[in-house]
Every structure is written in structure tokens, then in C-alpha cells.
Amino acid sequence: MAIRPASFFRSGSSTVMTVARPRVIALTLGKHAPIFGALCLPPGAWALAEGDLLLALVLLAPVVLSGVVHVAVRSRPLPDDLRGMEAMMTVALVFLIAALLTTPAFVTLGMPPIDAFFEAVSGITTTGLTVAQEAESWPFAGHVLRGWMQWCGGLVIATAVLALLLPRGRPARRLGRVDIQQGDRISSTREQARQLLTVYSALTLVMVLLTMLVIPDWREALVLTLAAISTAGFSPRADSLASYSPLGQGMVILSCVFGAISLLVFVFVGQGRHREAWKLGSVQRVLVAIALALVIYLAAVLTTSQDRELTLYAHALNLISGLTTAGFSTGPVYDAGPALLILLLAMLWGGDAGSTAGGLKLSRLHVCIGAVVHAVQHVRLTEHAIAPLRHGGRPVSTEAVVSLLALVLIYFSFAGLLWFHFVAHGYPPLPALFDTISALSTVGLSTGAVGADMPGDLKLSVAFAMWLGRLEFIAVLALLLPRSWTRPS
Numbered sequence: 001m002a003i004r005p006a007s008f009f010r011s012g013s014s015t016v017m018t019v020a021r022p023r024v025i026a027l028t029l030g031k032h033a034p035i036f037g038a039l040c041l042p043p044g045a046w047a048l049a050e051g052d053l054l055l056a057l058v059l060l061a062p063v064v065l066s067g068v069v070h071v072a073v074r075s076r077p078l079p080d081d082l083r084g085m086e087a088m089m090t091v092a093l094v095f096l097i098a099a100l101l102t103t104p105a106f107v108t109l110g111m112p113p114i115d116a117f118f119e120a121v122s123g124i125t126t127t128g129l130t131v132a133q134e135a136e137s138w139p140f141a142g143h144v145l146r147g148w149m150q151w152c153g154g155l156v157i158a159t160a161v162l163a164l165l166l167p168r169g170r171p172a173r174r175l176g177r178v179d180i181q182q183g184d185r186i187s188s189t190r191e192q193a194r195q196l197l198t199v200y201s202a203l204t205l206v207m208v209l210l211t212m213l214v215i216p217d218w219r220e221a222l223v224l225t226l227a228a229i230s231t232a233g234f235s236p237r238a239d240s241l242a243s244y245s246p247l248g249q250g251m252v253i254l255s256c257v258f259g260a261i262s263l264l265v266f267v268f269v270g271q272g273r274h275r276e277a278w279k280l281g282s283v284q285r286v287l288v289a290i291a292l293a294l295v296i297y298l299a300a301v302l303t304t305s306q307d308r309e310l311t312l313y314a315h316a317l318n319l320i321s322g323l324t325t326a327g328f329s330t331g332p333v334y335d336a337g338p339a340l341l342i343l344l345l346a347m348l349w350g351g352d353a354g355s356t357a358g359g360l361k362l363s364r365l366h367v368c369i370g371a372v373v374h375a376v377q378h379v380r381l382t383e384h385a386i387a388p389l390r391h392g393g394r395p396v397s398t399e400a401v402v403s404l405l406a407l408v409l410i411y412f413s414f415a416g417l418l419w420f421h422f423v424a425h426g427y428p429p430l431p432a433l434f435d436t437i438s439a440l441s442t443v444g445l446s447t448g449a450v451g452a453d454m455p456g457d458l459k460l461s462v463a464f465a466m467w468l469g470r471l472e473f474i475a476v477l478a479l480l481l482p483r484s485w486t487r488p489s
Helices: 010-017 022-031 033-052 053-073 084-108 113-126 140-165 170-175 190-214 217-227 247-261 263-270 274-279 281-304 312-323 337-349 363-379 397-422 431-438 456-470 472-482
Strands: none
Touching: 022 053, 033 053, 033 084, 033 140, 033 274, 053 084, 053 140, 084 140, 084 456, 084 472, 113 140, 113 397, 113 456, 140 190, 190 217, 190 247, 217 247, 247 312, 247 456, 263 274, 263 281, 263 431, 274 281, 274 337, 274 456, 281 312, 281 337, 281 363, 312 337, 337 363, 337 431, 397 431, 397 472, 431 456
């Protein structure tokens, strides 16, 4: 049998593939340098007001640096042919650079360098997994830093600011269309980006004011809401939400639910287009998912629980927190098999597309369920009948199906690798799997596998998983693959 050359296995599309241009990416990053100033300025100013000069210095230094970089490249125009791959790589690098720039602040707060980098990645990716051991002893500026990072990572960096900073033209449209998590319909134009940023800010302000009514310390209400709207889970208290009043816990989780709904719904509501907001289906998907998951989860808790430490209300809040990928907890994560499995599946799928939530997204689950129904019905059709798979009343394109299959395959592949890394270090399989899904879906709930005592290499693996999960894999893979930078010979 003849041995076929390696070129036989190459895709025929390789001849028309483009490669990333490092100079263009560097210039695009320079154009977006103000993002890093906006990320570090509020917590830096808070630290200065508290009199913590060292923390203020390490936070305000990136503000000055970003300003210098922006001035240096401000007059240099971006090429009109900014490529989609370059836009994706830029967004991935923005998240990574943001984590690197804020790492010294966490070192200043007393964390070892690897732990500080882990905490920074967890913050900017809106995950909420933590390895901080004495966070309650931090100056409050440290909690403002974590909450503000999560709020920025929820939307502002990924879509709105990227589209707003650049001048009008094709590069801005290209960056605005980067489909990290919000979807083309809500990030394709500068005007929509402004609307999103306005709605995101207004929703945050309203929930901050409401949360202040039920949480006496206004500072804690502020940072909790910043984290909750971005469906993240950092809390200024070591026990997360457990020591707050039931009403305070419920208000924070309500913010998480709002964050798990497509922000386009709130844009339409603000415009008085209530019928269009309802037709999007995001509200229905999130509420139905919460209702079904709650019924099954609480039934499992009632039938298998041997520990009555938490009330059913607390269990319900934990489940909603996991499904919205927020990661707040009202007590220890329930460790019985059936209930833990249900919580794990809720974390796996997460909130809806167009929201700040992580996970594979409920809208994609809806497509998968529709595909199963379509496959069963297809065998009953006549030979020449045409009945495409539909979602939201519109046909699902082949490209969308291929992207969905690729995303699911990549997700489970990386989940298997990270889970194996946990088990190789001697962690019990089930808690290791739970924390693996928590990292990849940017949830933040933990059964105890993730902690300060993790080996350094495992901390870096989990940090990488959080970065992957926030960017939905493709952007990071494009950045790391050698073929993205060089043409195949």
C-alpha cells in the first residue's frame, strides 16, 4: 500500500487561509490601551483614598502606562482589512494583559505570584474561584479591585468598549463582530455597543441601590452587585453569601439571574419594544431552566440528604447561582451524588447567549434538543421533503451546527484534560470533575478541590481553563496555534 504524503490530509481551504499580522495586532492593542487604564483607575483611586499608597501605586502605574501607549499610537490608523482572526486574538490578549497588569496588586495584598495571577485571571474572566487565604483582612480596595475586574470582564472589555474606542470604519465593525459570547446581533454596530453599555450600567446601578436596602454596608452591596451582574462570584466575606440575611442573599442572586439573560432583552425593554424582547426567548429559556432545575435538584436534596445544615431556600440559591454561572454560595456545596450531578449539569450549560454568563449557553442547548426532535421527525418525511432544523423560527445554518459541534467537542476535550490533571495529583474524581466544569464554565463554585494548597502547575492549568472558558476556546486556540501566524508550505 502506497504511503500518502502529509499534504493529503490537509484541508483544501488552506490555500485561501489568512494569517495573523503581529504588527496589526500590536497596533490594535495600543489603540485599546485605555481599557487597561479604566480597569485599574477606580480601585487605584479607592486605595489612594484609603491611604494604601503601595496598592494605589501598583494600580495607578498601569493607568499612566496605558495613557502613554495610547498617545504614542493614536495617530496611526488601523488597516481597513483587519482580519477576523486578528480581532479574536486581540480580545484574547486584552483579557490576558488585563490579568498580568493586575497581578502585582494581588501580590501587594499578600498573595504569592502564582496565586496572584490565578486571582487576577479568575477576576477578569468573571469566574470567582479563589485561592486567597486571608481576603477578609485585605483593605477594602482589594475587594473593589476584584468586583470591578469582574464587572469589566462581564461585558465592557469583550464587546462594548472594544467597539466604542475605535473610530468608525471596517476595523471597528470587525472587532464589534467578534463572537466571544454576546453574539453578532448585539455587538455588530457601535450604536448597539453604546446601548449595551448603557443598559449594563443602568442595570448595575438599579441593583446596587436595591441591594443597599437589604445589605447595611453599602460598600459590600456595591462589590457584590458588580460581581453578580457580571455573573461572577467574588465576595468580600470568606463564607461568600452565607452570613448575609436571606433577603440580602436573594437580592444578590436576583442580580445573577438578570446577568444570565441576554442584555439585548433589556435594550429592547428600554426602547419600549416589549414584544420583541419577549420574542427573543431569552427570558423564557432562563426562567424555564431555573424552574426545571430547581424542582429536580430540591427533590434530590430531599430524598438523599443526610445533612440538614442548609435550608431548602439556601439550596435553591446555590442551584440558581450555579446555573447562572455566578458562583456565590450560601453554604457548603451539597456533596450527595444525584444533587451534585444536577448542579454540575446546570453549571455546564450556564446562562443564555448574549448574557454575561459562562457555560455552553441555554440557546445552544435549545438547538441540541431541537436537533434531536428534528432527527426523530426526519424519518417520517417523504423522500423529497425539505424541512431544515430551525431555532427561533429561523433555519439553523450548516456553519452554525458545525460551530456548535466543534465547541462542544473542544469543551469536553479540555474538561477531560483538566480533570485528568486533578486526578493525577490525587484529588477525588467527583470533586475534581465538579471544579473542572466550574473553571471551564467560569462559575466559581467549588467542592474544595480548588484552593491555596493546590500545586503550582495545577493552579496554572485552572487559570488557563478559566481564560479558555471566558473566550469560548476558539480565540485562545487561534492565538496559540503556530499555523495562525505562518502560512502552510
